Amino acid sequence: MSKIILTVDDSRTMRDMLRMALVDAGFEVVQAEDGVQGLEVLTGAKPDVIITDINMPRMDGYGFMEGVRADPQHRAIPILVLTTESSAEKKMRARDAGATGWIVKPFDPQKLVDAINRVAA
Amino acid sequence: MTQTSSLAERRSARLAGAAPGPVQVRRSTADGDVIHIVQGEQFVSEDPNICIATLLGSCVAACLRDPVANVGGMNHFLLPGSDSPRGEAADLGIGVHAMELLVNALLAHGARRERIEAKLFGGARVVAGLTAVGEKNAKFAEEFLRREGIQHVGGSLRGDARRRLQYWPVSGRARQVFMASTAPELVARETKPIILPREEDSGELDLF
Numbered sequence: 001m002s003k004i005i006l007t008v009d010d011s012r013t014m015r016d017m018l019r020m021a022l023v024d025a026g027f028e029v030v031q032a033e034d035g036v037q038g039l040e041v042l043t044g045a046k047p048d049v050i051i052t053d054i055n056m057p058r059m060d061g062y063g064f065m066e067g068v069r070a071d072p073q074h075r076a077i078p079i080l081v082l083t084t085e086s087s088a089e090k091k092m093r094a095r096d097a098g099a100t101g102w103i104v105k106p107f108d109p110q111k112l113v114d115a116i117n118r119v120a121a
Numbered sequence: 122m123t124q125t126s127s128l129a130e131r132r133s134a135r136l137a138g139a140a141p142g143p144v145q146v147r148r149s150t151a152d153g154d155v156i157h158i159v160q161g162e163q164f165v166s167e168d169p170n171i172c173i174a175t176l177l178g179s180c181v182a183a184c185l186r187d188p189v190a191n192v193g194g195m196n197h198f199l200l201p202g203s204d205s206p207r208g209e210a211a212d213l214g215i216g217v218h219a220m221e222l223l224v225n226a227l228l229a230h231g232a233r234r235e236r237i238e239a240k241l242f243g244g245a246r247v248v249a250g251l252t253a254v255g256e257k258n259a260k261f262a263e264e265f266l267r268r269e270g271i272q273h274v275g276g277s278l279r280g281d282a283r284r285r286l287q288y289w290p291v292s293g294r295a296r297q298v299f300m301a302s303t304a305p306e307l308v309a310r311e312t313k314p315i316i317l318p319r320e321e322d323s324g325e326l327d328l329f
Contacts, residue, residue, distance in 0.1 A: 012268045013217050020210070055225050057234060084225050095329040106218040108324035115326035
């Protein structure tokens with residue numbers, strides 16, 4: 001059975017690029033436009049891995065990850081942050097919010113797929 | 122207004138600050154401070170006296186600002202031509218990344234996505250054999266704005282002539298001068314597309 005990936009990113013272009021890369025790799029993809037929508041679809045989507053941006057309107061990636069981790073049901077889902085940011089301070093904040101890993105954009109489709117398989121294993 | 126700098130100066134400036142972040146080559150003139158950027162760079166400012174300048178051939182510069190937050194900026198990117206070995210998706214990725222970096226820099230200065238106004242410049246047909254490159258860049262930029270719901274309020278795309286562009290990021294005023302096609306440093310650059318410098322760790326997984 002194919003793994004389900006939830007992607008959270010406010011850029012339509014980025015969502016399309018992620019969907020293309022992940023569907024091509026055989027994953028099932030569920031997408032949200034910001035943290036609020038991400039939390040709304042979380043329970044129904046039952047993702048195996050979550051990929052989230054940091055800078056988003058309404059609720060950013062930190063708020064989203066804290067929301068995910070607040071529910072005991074979702075404590076163990078691997079969350080990868082995919083962002084243009086690379087500062088140590090932001091990485092630490094993401095780790096504290098519950099992130100599993102961090103990937104700096106621009107993303108390479110194959111490396112992203114490898115990263116997903118690694119954290120989902 | 123003095124805005125001339127040699128290609129060597131620009132090159133060294135680019136290398137000095139290749140990644141991450143913008144290079145700042147600031148020249149003070151009677152009209153205010155001028156920041157020159159080249160392909161692969163961007164600059165964002167909240168200073169109404171700052172002007173961002175660049176030279177464009179088939180490249181595109183997107184000039185974005187939020188009139189409420191009083192912040193704006195410019196990038197300068199080039200998607201390679203159709204003979205690029207990297208593939209179409211990777212080529213478009215260069216533009217997507219350049220645009221996302223600029224939008225995020227504005228957001229970090231208090232801008233809101235729905236208030237951002239964009240002007241697009243460049244995408245000219247300047248060198249025989251690279252005829253499709255300008256169009257590819259212009260079309261990408263227009264489509265990116267449309268897809269992202271960013272207002273496209275003006276600018277100047279396509280045509281046959283290179284442009285010298287100046288943009289005041291706070292007021293959103295832009296000025297362009299079409300240049301003679303023989304400007305040597307531009308010919309040198311147009312015939313040798315530069316791939317955006319990538320941060321060394323981009324795309325790699327950093328596990329916590």
